[in-house]
Amino acid sequence: MSADAILEVADAVKDFDGLRAVDGASFHVERGSITALIGPNGAGKTTMFDLLSGFARLNTGTIRFAGRSIGGMAPHRIARLGLVRTFQLTRVLAGMSVMDNMLLAAPSQPGEHLPSLILGPRRARAAEARSRADAQALLETFGLRDKARDYAGALSGGQRKLLEIARALMTQPSLVLLDEPMAGVNPTLGRAILDHIAALREQRGTTFLFVEHDMDVVMSRADRVIVMAQGRVISAGTPAQVRADPAVVEAYLGSASPETTA
Amino acid sequence: MSIDFWINVGVLAGIYGIFTLGLQLNAGFTGLLNFGQAGFMAIGAYTVGILVVDRGWSLWLALPAGIVLAVLAGLFVGIASLRLRSDHFAIATIAFAEIVRYTLQNAAFSGGNQGVLGFDAEWRAVSDWMLPWLATIGLGAYTQLPLFIVVWLAFVALLLMMKGLQATPWGRVLRGIREDEDATAALGKDVFAYKLQSLALAAALAAVAGFFVALNVTYLYPTVFDPTFTFFGYALLVLGGFASYGGVALGSVLFWTLLEGTRLIETSLSAGQQASLRFIIVGVFLLLISRLRPQGLLGNVNEMRVRP
Numbered sequence: 349m350s351a352d353a354i355l356e357v358a359d360a361v362k363d364f365d366g367l368r369a370v371d372g373a374s375f376h377v378e379r380g381s382i383t384a385l386i387g388p389n390g391a392g393k394t395t396m397f398d399l400l401s402g403f404a405r406l407n408t409g410t411i412r413f414a415g416r417s418i419g420g421m422a423p424h425r426i427a428r429l430g431l432v433r434t435f436q437l438t439r440v441l442a443g444m445s446v447m448d449n450m451l452l453a454a455p456s457q458p459g460e461h462l463p464s465l466i467l468g469p470r471r472a473r474a475a476e477a478r479s480r481a482d483a484q485a486l487l488e489t490f491g492l493r494d495k496a497r498d499y500a501g502a503l504s505g506g507q508r509k510l511l512e513i514a515r516a517l518m519t520q521p522s523l524v525l526l527d528e529p530m531a532g533v534n535p536t537l538g539r540a541i542l543d544h545i546a547a548l549r550e551q552r553g554t555t556f557l558f559v560e561h562d563m564d565v566v567m568s569r570a571d572r573v574i575v576m577a578q579g580r581v582i583s584a585g586t587p588a589q590v591r592a593d594p595a596v597v598e599a600y601l602g603s604a605s606p607e608t609t610a
Numbered sequence: 611m612s613i614d615f616w617i618n619v620g621v622l623a624g625i626y627g628i629f630t631l632g633l634q635l636n637a638g639f640t641g642l643l644n645f646g647q648a649g650f651m652a653i654g655a656y657t658v659g660i661l662v663v664d665r666g667w668s669l670w671l672a673l674p675a676g677i678v679l680a681v682l683a684g685l686f687v688g689i690a691s692l693r694l695r696s697d698h699f700a701i702a703t704i705a706f707a708e709i710v711r712y713t714l715q716n717a718a719f720s721g722g723n724q725g726v727l728g729f730d731a732e733w734r735a736v737s738d739w740m741l742p743w744l745a746t747i748g749l750g751a752y753t754q755l756p757l758f759i760v761v762w763l764a765f766v767a768l769l770l771m772m773k774g775l776q777a778t779p780w781g782r783v784l785r786g787i788r789e790d791e792d793a794t795a796a797l798g799k800d801v802f803a804y805k806l807q808s809l810a811l812a813a814a815l816a817a818v819a820g821f822f823v824a825l826n827v828t829y830l831y832p833t834v835f836d837p838t839f840t841f842f843g844y845a846l847l848v849l850g851g852f853a854s855y856g857g858v859a860l861g862s863v864l865f866w867t868l869l870e871g872t873r874l875i876e877t878s879l880s881a882g883q884q885a886s887l888r889f890i891i892v893g894v895f896l897l898l899i900s901r902l903r904p905q906g907l908l909g910n911v912n913e914m915r916v917r918p
């Protein structure tokens with residue numbers, strides 16, 4: 349497809365005993381873009397994220413990330429390639445401190461491997477100190493600095509969401525999949541998250557693909573929008589193009605039109 | 611008599627402390643329900659016994675060989691069953707410990723129910739060297755004191771090692787897996803490899819405990835390694851607390867003091883009834899602890915959950 353696509357999905361199919369959750373979906377995500385994935389409830393958005401991140405296996409079809417095929421690859425390998433996801437139902441590590449949640453996400457920590465831990469404890473400590481500084485900065489951005497020592501299980505729902513996003517960013521990803529990042533977060537904080545995402549895209553060229561039901565957010569923040577309905581991609585383009593697409597309006601009929609779901 | 615009795619309780623507490631460090635690593639810090647620890651202990655002990663008696667190995671070389679074999683068994687069990695759901699893994703480990711016991715009971719190489727005898731001469735020599743030395747400080751009369759000292763030195767050293775290891779980034783990955791293995795995998799961690807390491811390390815600790823069991827009982831027979839001993843380990847985890855290595859030491863001392871100390875209670879019961887009474891007393895104590903302090907004496911209430 350497009351020459352600068354970081355992610356290309358072709359004819360993806362995923363069945364759950366009889367139910368076809370993803371039904372031949374094809375789309376691409378441009379490198380360095382902020383792309384929204386929208387669609388009515390049950391359209392297959394979360395299942396698509398599961399496929400992209402290795403938590404579900406394709407029945408047929410292909411997924412290419414940064415030029416290599418990742419269909420069928422284990423989740424941790426995909427994450428190490430730089431494709432990181434958050435979960436629609438937040439998954440913080442409740443019995444660990446907020447800081448430990450962050451440090452766990454640090455990429456290439458030699459202290460995580462017994463041989464390099466035993467042979468080079470000093471290198472492990474140095475890496476740990478660097479990670480700690482990075483984590484501090486991210487927690488600051490997400491308004492969680494004062495919570496660093498608290499157990500993640502003691503955070504409110506919105507704070508957990510923030511921690512999960514901060515933790516995903518801690519892995520220094522090139523593509524981040526965010527499944528409804530604004531759900532349950534107060535609007536002020538939600539805007540702060542979006543600002544931070546925009547800033548990261550500017551500074552590091554990080555690509556974002558996010559699922560969002562709030563159409564104001566989608567229309568104002570996304571460069572491109574991909575629309576799924578009943579397991580297929582029915583439209584893709586700029587917010588203006590997608591909004592004008594009759595197929596999109598039709599898919600939302602019966603629930604609500606995309607303009608009014610906000 | 612009474613001091614010898616308590617020295618022996620101390621030996622048991624130390625040995626099962628080492629044994630349970632492995633369970634703490636698995637259940638308390640990785641969220642893995644390993645119910646086969648007694649099987650790994652048996653493999654360690656029998657490897658030592660058989661290599662010394664049948665192959666003429668030195669006891670001191672047989673120990674690392676026993677650890678290596680237990681680790682290999684741990685890797686084998688792990689590779690075969692760690693990809694299963696967590697409850698299936700737990701069942702597979704019980705099955706493993708049963709297979710080990712049946713094999714030892716029936717195989718020729720392990721002496722069947724007669725067991726293995728006569729592997730501890732080199733330990734006796736060390737013990738006999740220590741006793742006169744202990745006599746100079748007035749403790750020469752206690753023949754099990756050398757074993758007590760060596761077991762507790764090993765236990766404390768291993769406990770500190772495990773505590774240190776848990777505080778590293780490696781230990782943090784294990785805790786991440788305990789909390790939520792999918793979320794941990796989503797951050798790029800190879801969950802299977804870490805579970806395997808956790809299990810192998812626990813097997814190594816079980817083998818060390820098995821070595822000391824061998825020295826303590828002086829001859830090996832299958833019932834010494836009954837799979838139910840794994841549940842002694844879990845009982846003392848409940849007492850001492852999950853996700854705390856200090857809790858293992860406290861729990862082990864408390865558990866064996868209760869279980870053995872209740873032998874001293876004077877009753878008019880038959881021997882069989884008295885034996886049951888001891889377990890009832892321990893059981894009541896466990897119930898009280900889990901009711902009044904569910905995280906155990908030194909456990910951390912925020913980290914106690916073994917999640918599916």
Ligand SMILES: Nc1ncnc2c1ncn2[C@@H]1O[C@H](COP(=O)(O)OP(=O)(O)OP(=O)(O)O)[C@@H](O)[C@H]1O
Binds near residue numbers: 367368369388389394
């Ligand atoms: N593990 C599963 N087993 C069986 N069916 C599933 C499973 N996961 C999802 N489904 C079904 O697949 C379809 C797509 O679900 P999915 O969660 O991907 O939708 P979604 O677009 O994320 O919806 P929402 O906006 O409500 O989050 C739904 O009909 C759902 O019930």
Ligand SMILES: [Mg+2]
Binds near residue numbers: 393527
């Ligand atoms: Mg969803």
